[in-house]
Amino acid sequence: xxxxxxxxxxxxxxxxxxxxxxxxxxxxxxxxxxxxxxxxxxxxxxxxxxxxxxxxxxxxxxxxxxxxxxxxxxxxxxxxxxxxxxxxxxxxxxxxxxxxxxxxxxxxxxxxxxxxxxxxxxxxxxxxxxxxxxx
Amino acid sequence: xxxxxxxxxxxxxxxxxxxxxxxxxxxxxxxxxxxxxxxxxxxxxxxxxxxxxxxxxxxxxxxxxxxxxxxxxxxxxxxxxxxxxxxxxxxxxxxxxxxxxxxxxxxxxxxxxxxxxxxxxxxxxxxxxxxxxxxxxxxxxxxxxxxxxxxxxxxxxxxxxxxxxxxxxxxxxxxxxxxxxxxxxxxxxxxxxxxxxxxxxxxxxxxxxxxxxxxxxxxxxxxxxxxxxxxxxxxxxxxxxxxxxxxxxxxxxxxxxxxxxxxxxxxxxxxxxxxxxxxxxxxxxxxxxxxxxxxxxxxxxxxxxxxxxxxxxxxxxxxxxxxxxxxxxxxxxxxxxxxxxxxxxxxxxxxxxxxxxxxxxxxxxxxxxxxxxxxxxxxxxxxxxxxxxxxxx
Numbered sequence: 001x002x003x004x005x006x007x008x009x010x011x012x013x014x015x016x017x018x019x020x021x022x023x024x025x026x027x028x029x030x031x032x033x034x035x036x037x038x039x040x041x042x043x044x045x046x047x048x049x050x051x052x053x054x055x056x057x058x059x060x061x062x063x064x065x066x067x068x069x070x071x072x073x074x075x076x077x078x079x080x081x082x083x084x085x086x087x088x089x090x091x092x093x094x095x096x097x098x099x100x101x102x103x104x105x106x107x108x109x110x111x112x113x114x115x116x117x118x119x120x121x122x123x124x125x126x127x128x129x130x131x132x133x134x135x
Numbered sequence: 136x137x138x139x140x141x142x143x144x145x146x147x148x149x150x151x152x153x154x155x156x157x158x159x160x161x162x163x164x165x166x167x168x169x170x171x172x173x174x175x176x177x178x179x180x181x182x183x184x185x186x187x188x189x190x191x192x193x194x195x196x197x198x199x200x201x202x203x204x205x206x207x208x209x210x211x212x213x214x215x216x217x218x219x220x221x222x223x224x225x226x227x228x229x230x231x232x233x234x235x236x237x238x239x240x241x242x243x244x245x246x247x248x249x250x251x252x253x254x255x256x257x258x259x260x261x262x263x264x265x266x267x268x269x270x271x272x273x274x275x276x277x278x279x280x281x282x283x284x285x286x287x288x289x290x291x292x293x294x295x296x297x298x299x300x301x302x303x304x305x306x307x308x309x310x311x312x313x314x315x316x317x318x319x320x321x322x323x324x325x326x327x328x329x330x331x332x333x334x335x336x337x338x339x340x341x342x343x344x345x346x347x348x349x350x351x352x353x354x355x356x357x358x359x360x361x362x363x364x365x366x367x368x369x370x371x372x373x374x375x376x377x378x379x380x381x382x383x384x385x386x387x388x389x390x391x392x393x394x395x396x397x398x399x400x401x402x403x404x405x406x407x408x409x410x411x412x413x414x415x416x417x418x419x420x421x422x423x424x425x426x427x428x429x430x431x432x433x434x435x436x437x438x439x440x441x442x443x444x445x446x447x448x449x450x451x452x453x454x455x456x457x458x459x460x461x462x463x464x465x466x467x468x469x470x471x472x473x474x475x476x477x478x479x480x481x482x483x484x485x486x487x488x489x490x491x492x493x494x495x496x497x498x499x500x501x502x503x504x505x506x507x508x509x510x511x512x513x514x515x516x517x518x519x520x521x522x523x524x525x526x527x528x
Contacts, residue, residue, distance in 0.1 A: 005273070005275075006272050006273050006275070007273060008268075008269055008270075008272075008273045009268050009269055011269065014269050014270075039391060040269065040270045040389065040391070065288065065396070066284040066285070066287045066288040066396055067284070067287060068280050068283035068284050068286075068287060068342045068343050068344075068345075069340075069342065069343040070275060070277060070279075070280050070341075070342045071340040071341060071342070071343070072339065072340065072341045072342075072347075073277055073278075073279055073341050073342070073350075074275060074277055075260060075275070075277055076256045076260065077260075077275075078275040078277075081275065084275055086274050086275055086276060086280060086284075088284060088390055088391065095391070096390075096391040096392075097391055098270060098271055098274050098276075098389075098390065098391060099274060100274055100275065111287065111288060111291050127273075129273065129274070
């Protein structure tokens with residue numbers, strides 16, 4: 001879609017996440033010392049403060065924690081995409097993540113519904129974004 | 136009883152309006168003049184000032200110095216404080232701390248916001264950067280959307296209905312129409328939420344399940360609260376309103392780090408527990424309250440966060456009309472943010488002003504019968520900064 005969508009501010013700590021999305025991989029982080037799995041990415045484990053962190057690919061399966069369909073009042077960058085649905089997804093690894101949710105008019109999302117992560121390129125920016133779909 | 140150390144001795148507020156045509160300095164002066172006249176003092180009586188706003192709306196950078204000069208409050212020290220929508224509540228907390236510490240004995244807290252200072256597109260873009268710019272904004276989050284995520288999960292878990300939310304808005308309209316400072320002075324009825332009604336459009340979808348009528352009104356406005364130490368307060372004022380308790384809490388900015396949405400926001404539970412403890416009272420002792428109803432769902436969650444209702448049961452208060460003026464615990468009987476309007480940096484001070492007027496018996500047609508203790512719940516961001524202030528006479 002030809003929209004000047006808001007793009008992420010990519011920093012050293014988040015760059016690998018956005019890069020891996022281009023390979024169709026949704027990455028979480030895991031601490032090699034305390035084995036805490038978390039999202040979003042950081043460079044120091046929030047639980048034990050270890051720096052021994054590794055990226056770990058998520059299965060992409062999860063359930064809807066909450067969602068909302070935006071029909072009015074979107075920021076200028078998202079106005080042309082309206083209506084769109086954003087959702088909080090609980091991945092099967094236990095982390096909650098933000099994402100867009102695609103669903104046809106015939107299927108309304110519901111809390112607890114199973115979803116799977118897909119990947120969608122924004123042709124303007126070249127960023128790949130995770131997009132969840134009902135399964 | 137808690138010690139009577141710091142009191143509010145003067146309050147002021149501008150009209151809350153759309154498209155104020157003067158500068159932010161003139162806008163702030165309106166509330167300042169009223170509060171100073173209310174306290175019957177002049178600039179030389181003031182030891183320090185604190186200015187509060189959400190800077191994303193201001194063209195002026197570092198506004199405290201500019202504003203202090205305009206108010207005639209130089210060369211006394213001045214400070215700038217922001218916590219988005221709760222900036223002026225936090226300003227009162229800082230003023231309280233300064234007075235208790237013996238640094239300054241009489242402090243002016245001036246909250247202001249000219250929402251129309253910049254274009255709507257500019258403000259949306261800047262407000263968007265108040266969310267997590269790395270992990271949230273790229274997914275199209277927006278202010279009503281955040282509260283909608285709470286509403287969706289909360290309503291599914293607790294049986295709260297769209298009609299309950301509508302009834303919060305109707306209550307707000309009941310009082311907005313008798314508050315001459317409110318931006319929205321029209322009453323609200325069920326008919327306004329009827330999709331056949333093209334005029335009111337309160338039913339218009341914004342971010343499901345929230346509708347136009349579930350969202351508060353933007354406004355330009357200012358508020359001013361003047362605080363003083365006990366001896367000064369007693370000397371200057373025959374109806375001092377004492378700061379009995381203050382509590383505050385912060386929360387994860389990113390929604391992925393928040394605890395159970397079905398239980399509402401955690402911050403107000405923590406902030407109110409702290410404030411009740413400091414005041415030596417419980418929720419049952421509150422006679423009148425102002426809560427941060429930026430969205431209808433926020434008022435229901437606030438009932439629970441403040442202990443007016445058990446978790447999940449906030450709906451009962453609106454169903455039983457317990458939060459109307461004549462009810463068990465009157466809430467937002469000045470129209471709240473929904474009708475009075477929400478000029479971000481001025482909102483907390485406006486809520487505190489309402490409670491001060493209530494405790495002095497000066498609230499006019501909005502007056503609750505003989506209240507002794509009042510509470511203000513003021514939240515910045517999406518529950519990011521929670522502030523609870525308890526006042527007594």
